[in-house]
Amino acid sequence: MILLMGFTHQYRQKHLAYIRTLYDQQKTYGHISAIREIHLTLKTDSTATDSMMLETKYSNDGNIYQETYSEIHHVPANVQVFDVNGDELQARRFKSKVKWRYLTKKRERGGKEIIFDQAGQREIYRFDKSGLLINRKKYQGYPYKQLLENSLYKYDSGGNLIEEEQYNSKNNLYGYVTYKYDNMGLLTEKSQCYLKDTKTNSIHLYSYDKADMDGFGNWVKRIEKKFKKNDTVTQIVTRQIEYKK
DSSP: OOOOOSSOHHHHHHHHHHHHHHHHTOOOOSOEEEEEEEEEEEOTTSOEEEEEEEEEEEOTTSOEEEEEEEETTSOEEEEEEEEEETTEEEEEETTEEEEEEEEEEEOTTSSEEEEEEETTEEEEEEEOTTSOEEEEEEEESTTTOEEEEEEEEEEOTTSOEEEEEEEOTTSOEEEEEEEEEOTTSOEEEEEEEESSOGGGOEEEEEEOOGGGBOTTSOBSEEEEEEEETTEEEEEEEEEEEEEOO
């Protein structure tokens, strides 16, 4: 869980780490310097169809400062280096740059919100007093009045995300995602349900082995089975985690 302790530039970078943790459900423990993940996707007949690597590097204060994405046996396809410059967070991708403009403010009933603008779109993330994300809205068209998406988040007593409600541009519910965990707090099931486009509904089952945990309690291997209508995909994720000395 990330607590909002102030309007620091460092938190704006932590915001990226928090959002990724929220959607990937990959809580980590210990003072980490880098994580390298290898994702191997298998067909029903167990033949590989896709493989990629994601490397994330962290600074001493826990901020993400570089990400490298590449397909296995290929040169990096995407490298992002994050820099904070005033209210802008810049991501350098090779020779190009992507900029987010950040605004941070207190909410009237406690908690805070982060606003960032990029390429004609605005996203607003609202957090409660304990630092948990409870609402995300996405707009387009300056001055950002056209709503595109609206998501609401619910948590259990341990701060684990258990439900996400998804609303469309007319603020009508169109889908939701639910999450389940084991007694160690590891994600075991993710269910995606769309009210109209039921063909895209899916269930993801995650499995771990105690032998696949390191000394800090972080998993180093996870098997995910994704069940979709008339299709089953298995993905094996292995992680190499480096800790700061």
